[in-house]
Amino acid sequence: MGYEVILEELLDTTKLEKKAATIQNEMEIVEELFRKMVYENSRKAMDQKEYSKKYNELVERYKKAQDELNEIEEKQQENKVRKDSIDTFIDRLESQDTILIDFDEALWTSTVDKVVIEDDITFYFRDGTKIKQEIL
Numbered sequence: 404m405g406y407e408v409i410l411e412e413l414l415d416t417t418k419l420e421k422k423a424a425t426i427q428n429e430m431e432i433v434e435e436l437f438r439k440m441v442y443e444n445s446r447k448a449m450d451q452k453e454y455s456k457k458y459n460e461l462v463e464r465y466k467k468a469q470d471e472l473n474e475i476e477e478k479q480q481e482n483k484v485r486k487d488s489i490d491t492f493i494d495r496l497e498s499q500d501t502i503l504i505d506f507d508e509a510l511w512t513s514t515v516d517k518v519v520i521e522d523d524i525t526f527y528f529r530d531g532t533k534i535k536q537e538i539l
Contacts, residue, residue, distance in 0.1 A: 410493075414486045419475050426472045433465045481531065488530040 440461070444454055492514055496503075503510070516527045524536045 410486070410489055414482050414489075416479055416482055419479055419482075423472060423475045423479075426468050426475065429468045430465060430472070433461055433468065436461055437465075485530040 437458075440454070440457060443449065492510075495510060495513060514528055514530075516529045519525045519527070520538075523538055526534045526536070528534075
């Protein structure tokens with residue numbers, strides 16, 4: 404069906420996976436730089452202020468990469484949860500014996516988290532989607 408193509412496109416994690424691989428490679432490079440620096444420091448006399456400065460720079464570089472990787476993994480998890488939620492919704496729709504022509508409370512509560520009415524109406528869906536609608 405057409406929704407499967409749309410769903411796959413919306414939840415495609417290829418870019419996230421490539422970015423995660425790049426970041427993991429960066430982390431491996433920093434780890435190797437750590438090893439070389441520690442080894443060099445143990446083999447010959449180094450200016451300890453300079454060593455400490457370089458070490459701290461590597462720590463910051465590694466921490467930045469780790470934070471980026473954590474953010475990407477969080478986005479991947481959010482996409483997985485969103486996909487599971489959408490799959491459940493689609494399964495529920497496909498299991499209907501007839502086309503929905505009336506309000507279905509179970510379907511509504513399984514997809515809508517809350518509705519906030521202020522100057523406009525905002526629908527918050529269980530998959531994290533938010534839709535604002537002006538009140539006419």
